[in-house]
Amino acid sequence: MxxxxxxxxxxxxxxxxxxxxxxxxxxxxxxxxxxxxxxxxxxxxxxxxxxxxxxxxxxxxxxxxxxxxxxxxxxxxxxxxxxxxxxxxxxxxxxxxxxxxxxxxxxxxxxxxxxxxxxxxxxxxxxxxxxxxxxxxxxxxxxxxxxxxxxxxxxxxxxxxxxxxxxxxxxxxxxxxxxxxxxxxxxxxxxxxxxxxxxxxxxxxxxxxxxxxxxxEALARSARHAAQAQSLLDELAESDLALTGNPPVIAAVQALSRARQANVLRLWLRRCAGTAPSEVQLDELLDQIDACRTRGHGLRIRVAAGLVVRDADRLRYDRPI
CATH class of the missing domain: 3.40.50.620 (HUPs)
Incomplete structure (x- = not known):
């Protein structure tokens, strides 16, 4: 043959x-x-x-x-x-x-x-x-x-x-x-x-x-559309992270819409922690950021194996020891 x-x-x-x-x-x-x-x-x-x-x-x-x-x-x-x-x-x-x-x-x-x-x-x-x-x-x-x-x-x-x-x-x-x-x-x-x-x-x-x-073919096409949309979100997150600072300034994050806050925080956590927060963790983090309106208001939430905390006017990710 x-x-x-x-x-x-x-x-x-x-x-x-x-x-x-x-x-x-x-x-x-x-x-x-x-x-x-x-x-x-x-x-x-x-x-x-x-x-x-x-x-x-x-x-x-x-x-x-x-x-x-x-x-x-x-x-x-x-x-x-x-x-x-x-x-x-x-x-x-x-x-x-x-x-x-x-x-x-x-x-x-x-x-x-x-x-x-x-x-x-x-x-x-x-x-x-x-x-x-x-x-x-x-x-x-x-x-x-x-x-x-x-x-x-x-x-x-x-x-x-x-x-x-x-x-x-x-x-x-x-x-x-x-x-x-x-x-x-x-x-x-x-x-x-x-x-x-x-x-x-x-x-x-x-x-x-x-x-x-x-x-x-249909699922592959949907995957390509999702990848393209995610690429645009990544570009926006890069721009927003440049505005908020790295680590992010809390007031600068608060100035963004909630959707953009979520987007930029996903990028920041991916960079500093190598992880992605769950939907529940991210919602709680956004709620706590919104509540940080006074100097003495604390912030502390677990994401993956570490903690997101307030450090003066910024966010900080603390890795486990």
Whole structure:
């Protein structure tokens, strides 16, 4: 059977034209699953001799060693260098297993990319992942940052990450791999109904597909609109933070509308605390700021692990000791 063109090729070319013109070395986050396998093959075809693979071994299930062996075998056949990173993905009390695994994975990818001098790390997340992300955000009552879904590019720990397959359907990748005989694995944890994303994949998305066959494209369009709106809010917050000062002067914050107060305080807390307040915390903070009309009026509210307090005429974020 004649080999067919890798469907990832045009998507990868388009992403690179926007974000990565002439890299010296590119890393691919290669799990040995279908999406990352198709992406690794496309990257190797586009940049022969300038691609490396990073395989994250989470150690969360018995099949992890088999995934590593398949990854090592394909990279050996392609002549692609590979680094295997074993991470501790156990979750802390109160932390979701998915979040713990994701944080450990990105930390290892960024550290390895910096060590190897890679210009970027490419991720195999696709249109189905984007749709699930938006549905998950909707189920949690998320604001614009959540509804914007997965960004096409982002930076973490000083490393550029990219999602060139963000608008490609998963089935397109799998059909091509099966047609051309490229081996890949299916992660058994994807069928574990304890994880919210897996329940969305198993129950909600088939219903959306049955009722709205173009739901992936529609959700992706909504995510783009949300991302654009959030970008405008970020620009306004930057302008308002320059006016209120950093840390913000309470009287200057009070001079803004309540919506702009919320917007600028989200930016300030993201900068100084690396966190976002809950809706309840932010409403309470705004109420307390509004009440600060006399010199002796105090202010103290917990946000994430720290406290927002009044410091003379300004706000201050106190981190836990």
């Amino acid at each position: 004649a080999a067919s063109p890798n469907p990832c090729g045009p998507a990868l070319a388009g992403w690179c034209g926007r974000h990565l013109q002439n890299p010296q070395q590119v890393a691919v986050a290669y799990s040995a699953g279908a999406d990352s396998t198709a992406l690794l093959l496309a990257a190797h075809e586009r940049w022969p001799g300038r691609v490396m693979a990073i395989h994250i071994h989470h150690g969360l299930h018995a099949a992890a060693d088999a995934f590593e062996n398949l990854a090592l075998d394909l990279c050996a056949r392609l002549g692609v260098p590979i680094r295997v990173c074993r991470v501790d993905a156990r979750h802390a009390p109160g932390q979701s297993p998915e979040d713990a695994a994701r944080r450990a994975r990105y930390h290892a990818l960024a550290a390895t990319a910096r060590e190897q001098g890679a210009d970027a790390v490419l991720l195999g997340q696709h249109a189905d992942d984007q749709a699930e992300t938006v549905l998950l955000a909707l189920s949690r009552g998320a604001g614009l940052p959540g509804l914007a879904g997965m960004a096409e590019r982002f930076e973490r720990d000083g490393v550029l990450f990219g999602r060139p397959l963000r608008e490609m359907a998963s089935q397109t990748l799998r059909d091509w791999l099966l047609h051309d005989g490229h081996p890949f694995v299916d992660d058994p944890t994807n069928a574990d109904a304890r994880y919210t994303r897996n329940r969305i994949r198993a129950v909600l998305t088939p219903a959306w597909q049955a009722c709205f066959p173009g739901y992936r």
